[in-house]
Amino acid sequence: MSRVDLVIKGGTIVRSDAVFKGNIAVKDGVIVAITDEAFVPASEECIDATGQYVMTGVIEPHLHLRDPSKNEREDFTSGTMACAAGGITTIVEHPVSTPSVHSATTLRNRIEAVQHKSLIDFGFYGGAGYDNLDLMLEMAEAGIMGFKTFLPASPPGREQEFIGLNAKDDGFLYQILEIAAKTDLPALFHLEDNTLLQLFEGRVRAQGRKDPMAHIDSRPEIAEIVATAKLLAMAQDTGAKVQLVHMSTDRGLELAKFYRKQGVSISIESCPQYLLLSKEDMEAAGPFAKMNPPLRSKETQRKLWNYVHDGTIDMIVTDHSPFLVSEKEIGYEDIFKAPPGHPGLETLLPLMLNEVANGRLTWQQLSSLLAENVARIYRMDQKGRIDIGKDADFVLIDMKQEWKVDVSQMYTRSKGTFKLFDGWNIKGKPVKTILRGKVIMENGEVIGKPGEGRFIRPTPKNHA
Template identity: 30%
Template sequence: MTDNVPATPEEKIFDLVIRGRRIMTTAGVRAREVGVLNGSITAIVPLGTNLSGGVELDLADDETLLPGLVDSHVHVNEPGRTEWEGFASATKAAAAGGVTTIIDMPLNSVPPTVTVDALRQKRAVAADQVFVDVGFWGGAIPGNIADLRGLHDEGVFGFKCFLLHSGVDEFPHLEADEMEADMAELSSFDSIMIVHAEDSRSIDRAPTAEGDQYSRFLASRPRGAENVAIAEVIERARWTGSRAHILHLSSSDALPMIATAKRDGVRLTVETCPHYLTLLSEEIPNGATAFKCCPPIREASNRELLWQGLIDGTIDCIVSDHSPSTLDLKDLENGDFGVAWGGVSSLQLGLSLIWTEARQRGIPLEKVVEWMSKRPAELARLTRKGQLALGYDADFAVFAADDSFIVDVEKLHHKNPISPYDRKPLTGVVRRTYLRGEPVSVEHPRGQLIRRGAS
């Protein structure tokens, strides 16, 4: 594989030139100069070429220039539940963590993004306050099959459904037969169904989660509930020919059938999240509802198998599933896992969380960035995001891989100061973030609202 180097680099003035010994190109980390013009990467040449730019940046020896990360699983919640999170706070947090593109989930905003009108309302609210680029998923709920094509034509990147209660009444779940009917509709215009795959019947028969015992909550969301639901998604995708994506995989038991489905040609992709790759159920204190998410954080042995699933390609990507809420909804006073909202806030911390674990396992930074940038961009079919390559948007993160810090939840940009990672030591610091060649400033929102097929 070779660098994306023009055959005859022209002598010209770029808007921005970045030089460094550690530039993460598609050929690996190399000593390069990157030229940016009109927001796009237009030159990648050997260090020492001396490109000329209106702004020139020489990276420190301990800094690596990465493509901006793409997080395809973020709950922003605005409008309607803006006290949980909002576009300004979420996108500031994203930029601070090296994430330059997010795709917003169709819930927990009010209204949910299940009609074209609701999508337009969300875009109108977001338009002037985003610090990184923002796209949108549509929602598939009972009765809105006629809305799916309109939402697709308006630029949503695909459609999310639940196979059990979503946690909010305004976004009801689909039965498997309803999901199959929607998949058949989506296949007619080659969209994708992304699925919260837990089986409601399995959970109805599991122990209840009430009380402050984490072990009780874990038993209330058994692996079997995921496994049954994932099997349904696989077979319905097989029958309809639709693209399907499994959200936030936590059950390692499902990996063999996922691998088999992929070998069979089922159009299936799978994600997991930092909390399943870094946290352990054995270490979660009773009453610590900051750790509650659905599906739940599982055992150490399960975590190791998820890492193996990433390494062997069964799992495609890592995204945050940033699912914040207000402090009172986490029931911090009582620590009742049956009452607390289920969701982990980690949008700002994802790269550092995964790099901290990956380097201990001998996994190179290039692989981490592939899982957190290239692969999510491919999932959403973003053709100008996810790689540091010619013609791509000049979205960058300047990353100091050997720096370390201790998480202080009060200093994060997330609107509500709660995280299971508070006081956790992490390795890897994002020092600067660039969006289309411009440094991201927390005073001036320069992000754009992006549409399917346009970026």
């Protein structure tokens, strides 16, 4: 073997099919060899990973950054610095921004606006709503990773951010699926039934309630279950590939299992907040724990793990949603006025490492849930696995480190709103993040540069 650029030696390599000791050789940003421990290829640079785990870089396909108009909440630089700190090397951004990505032009403008700012590789979804059905196919051509649609109505006052994002009614929902089925892209859905949300929010408001727990009561599990049932029936009818985002109920997941058995193409996300927290956490964190769907009961939280373990849930994602402290604090007076969402880029991997440490996840499951399944579902053929020919994206992990989540150390601009996992004890820490062979984070310090991230689009279907 000729001299390579980089060797990562002596680490324990983590993949969905195996965990083994070995060395990884990288040339021109790509993995060119995986050798056994005894053979260390000659290289320009060598990273000694003895005693550490080497996993493919985390792919985070569900986050919201705020470029170009709400940068005080988060922009592509602060957001992707947070990613680098958390072991994430690729993101796919959801289209809640001003303007939202809802046409080929808004997609191109967004790539243009952020590519000099991103530290890591990035892709986009395109919004698919009742108001831009005619623009869906041009977005697919232009390189989106999938479509995103909300079943709930847009929050009042945020209509600009939600152009092309709302299904509005069942007739439009069906048409969105018909068009999505003409492409090979997944159509992603926020699943809460709007009519049921109106009913339950109306009841809570009629009682005069504005307290944080009123949020929980205004969006019960049945809203997710009904929306899921409806969507899956329509997916079966239209042949669309669908993805259920941030699933929070076992009964919704049970429906997905049923339709999967019938051959419907379904991929499924959940988030650390639904797997690790429950509605009781809202009593302490108030509006900072407001999210859609809301936190659920302890019983539901416990049951969700069954669907992680049996492989129903394909990926664990953050739904990172940055806001200002002042925007969230309004919710102490009236919970309905605070925006939903919580930051999570810097804690996704650490929280899941902690679950590996306590035996609730295996390393193989971790690699599947945080990268391999994501790359497969979105056809990111260059990404998501430690294999010859793939991009040299890695996160190095030290499981001997025990530490506390400390908001003051975070890179996200919205760290002031980070309350839910602050102070948690974690076992296992990402100590290096590597993007295409270049170290971008070392011992918590981000050293990557804005502009080093590249736009990525799905690999063409008949790609050899």
